[in-house]
Amino acid sequence: MMGSSSLVVHGLVVKYEKENATSFQDLMAMEEPLQIRLEFEKSGIWHKKDLLVTMRSPGDDFDLATGFLYSEGIIRKEKDILLMRYCRQVKEEEKGNVLLVRLAPNPKMDLLGLDRSFYTHSSCGVCGKTAIGAVKCKAASLSEDPEWQVDPETLMSLSGKLHEHQTGFKYTGGLHAAVLYDARGKMELIREDVGRHNALDKLIGGALRENIPVDQRKLVLLSGRVSFEMVQKSVTAGIPLLVAFGAPTSLAVDLARDKKMTLIGFLKKDGFNVYTGQERIKQWVKKSLK
CATH class of the missing domain: 3.40.140.10 (Cytidine Deaminase, domain 2)
Structure with a gap:
């Protein structure tokens, strides 16, 4: 299926209810794979790395890639991304589903030595990491604000x-x-x-x-x-x-x-x-x- 930006798609459904069966067009949540490919420069040499395949709803893919890279510590700010675009030289069914992300030179994380598998599906993400030791949160504790409370x-x-x-x-x-x-x-x-x-x-x-x-x-x-x-x-x-x-x-x-x-x-x-x-x-x- 060619890449789409829609969250929903029509599909034929047959509904059984007691002794009756009726067919109708219903709306279903769209689900397609998204692959994220990184381009990054390290010590003057450019590298490419297939980072992630995730089953997602098409749409807001640039947000998805940015948020994933940020939450994994691969980028620290939005400006760490120099370019994002869909890959053009792909199979017909992959169009709109392969995203190229070019990072600013010399990223903080050692992407060449990154040995975790980031394959995920639509119900879980952490299960795609290959080692129990990877399931850690290195982020600092949140700052306390005693004057802020929610009703x-x-x-x-x-x-x-x-x-x-x-x-x-x-x-x-x-x-x-x-x-x-x-x-x-x-x-x-x-x-x-x-x-x-x-x-x-x-x-x-x-x-x-x-x-x-x-x-x-x-x-x-x-x-x-x-x-x-x-x-x-x-x-x-x-x-x-x-x-x-x-x-x-x-x-x-x-x-x-x-x-x-x-x-x-x-x-x-x-x-x-x-x-x-x-x-x-x-x-x-x-x-x-x-």
């Missing part, structure tokens, strides 16, 4: 706001979302993808490319559960408060606690669970622990 009512109001803006999910039921809000619940950026980690990479990359800070009294809402990698990406980006509709894993909670992040799960219109960083929730002690 619980603001957090609970987000449960209804997401569905208003999550267009792809509305039509397919098969897309995850990552959304950036300010402390008062105003949406600043949203990205959707069939993969949870891709949606977050797209959000981080989009914020970086559009010069929207994510580390200054901001929070990110995830539509699904929270794995270790989701916390790792958020910590690396400097996101102080991570909220999700689903549950966090034990390793995600451990990492969030270690890096001083506020992690919230099971968000609903009338409540939520705080796993770490309760000091960023306004009147937490007064309302909940008296």
Whole structure:
């Protein structure tokens, strides 16, 4: 299938209901592979490296690549990328699905010695790394801001706001979302993808490319559960408060606690669970622990 920028595609579905069967055209979440190829200069010599293959929803691919490279520590800022474009000399079915990224000379990370496999699929990213030792978060702990707290009512109001803006999910039921809000619940950026980690990479990359800070009294809402990698990406980006509709894993909670992040799960219109960083929730002690 040729590369597409659409989140959804039409497909024929046969629906069985009791004694009746009807066929109709339905919308499905688009899923295609994206390969990221790096070009980088080291000691005066240019090198090429196939870095990543991920199953993703087409669209916002430049954001996805930027966010992934940033969360993996391959780039430190958006200007570390000199050029991004789709490869032209590829097979017909690969058009729009192979992305070339040229980095600024002498990248900080030793890309020649990079021995991790970054093959991922749409439900997980960290499982693509070849060694348990690679599953680490080298990012520094998040800075504490005792004067910044989020009102619980603001957090609970987000449960209804997401569905208003999550267009792809509305039509397919098969897309995850990552959304950036300010402390008062105003949406600043949203990205959707069939993969949870891709949606977050797209959000981080989009914020970086559009010069929207994510580390200054901001929070990110995830539509699904929270794995270790989701916390790792958020910590690396400097996101102080991570909220999700689903549950966090034990390793995600451990990492969030270690890096001083506020992690919230099971968000609903009338409540939520705080796993770490309760000091960023306004009147937490007064309302909940008296």
